[in-house]
Amino acid sequence: MPIVQIDLLEGRTTEQKRVLAEKVTQAIEESIGATPESISIIIRDMAKENYAKAGKLACDK
Amino acid sequence: MPIVQIDLLEGRTTEQKRVLAEKVTQAIEESIGATPESISIIIRDMAKENYAKAGKLACDK
Amino acid sequence: MPIVQIDLLEGRTTEQKRVLAEKVTQAIEESIGATPESISIIIRDMAKENYAKAGKLACDK
């Protein structure tokens, strides 16, 4: 039943997301013993104007 | 004050979302006695490359 | 694959949550045609000091 939400700056390829989904699923399986079938992952692409650190948008850095 | 977030695979029509919003609001009203005015719903459309189950992206199934 | 997150002020009984889960699942099934098995719901209980509207905590109203 683990549900994972991952917010990333946009620009990742489908292949990168494919590997991300595989590896994160495996990481959860190995660490807490959840079955892969029970693990859902949502990836969210953030535009650079939609993420800020220390009060500054990523598009301004 | 209930705040609802619903992640769906992309491809739903506005009409489907309209019915979704109505019915989910009613479901919450009936089950916990919240007033409709107090219920907010956020719908998020997931691209098929942004959702994975069992380590596999939805676009690869 | 719909994933639902519902934030509620604390104080709901397990029976209310039971009905909530049933009815929201049914609402999604009927509106967008998802199978019940594909629908996950996370309920989050908010303490009254953890929710604010119009700049005022719920515990202060």
Add this chain to the structure above:
Amino acid sequence: MPIVQIDLLEGRTTEQKRVLAEKVTQAIEESIGATPESISIIIRDMAKENYAKAGKLACDK
């Protein structure tokens, strides 16, 4: 370590988001004493068909 997620109806300019990020970061810094560097903000733009209040989509109002 504060992590902030802000869902807004779409249509805000980058300049509005820039000011939003600055001011929200400052508000958190002043109220709980977190350093700006530790504060992350995610902004999410909601299409009007993806937000509902009282069971009605924002695009129908």
Add this chain to the structure above:
Amino acid sequence: MPIVQIDLLEGRTTEQKRVLAEKVTQAIEESIGATPESISIIIRDMAKENYAKAGKLACDK
């Protein structure tokens, strides 16, 4: 309609949260012109074993 979710390490007082809610609401009002009544804030307290940076739990630092 802005909906704000703020994850904080546990340990903040109700008074700190009160000020946080006031100031964040004002920051959003001033930056994007939303009315205070339309702004909802959810605060989530994270236990130190439930937050990690650089792969390390906050309780281990």
Add this chain to the structure above:
Amino acid sequence: MPIVQIDLLEGRTTEQKRVLAEKVTQAIEESIGATPESISIIIRDMAKENYAKAGKLACDK
């Protein structure tokens, strides 16, 4: 800047969360090339009455 939120059924030990944080951080690093320092993870423990699949609370299964 990846921000990860993981919802789990309650009952995991701190040691399991420690390994989870390490392995998920490493999985993200390897798949998309983010630095560990840029990766934040929030773990949320769900009570069994706060998670439902197929309309049924986990505490009823």
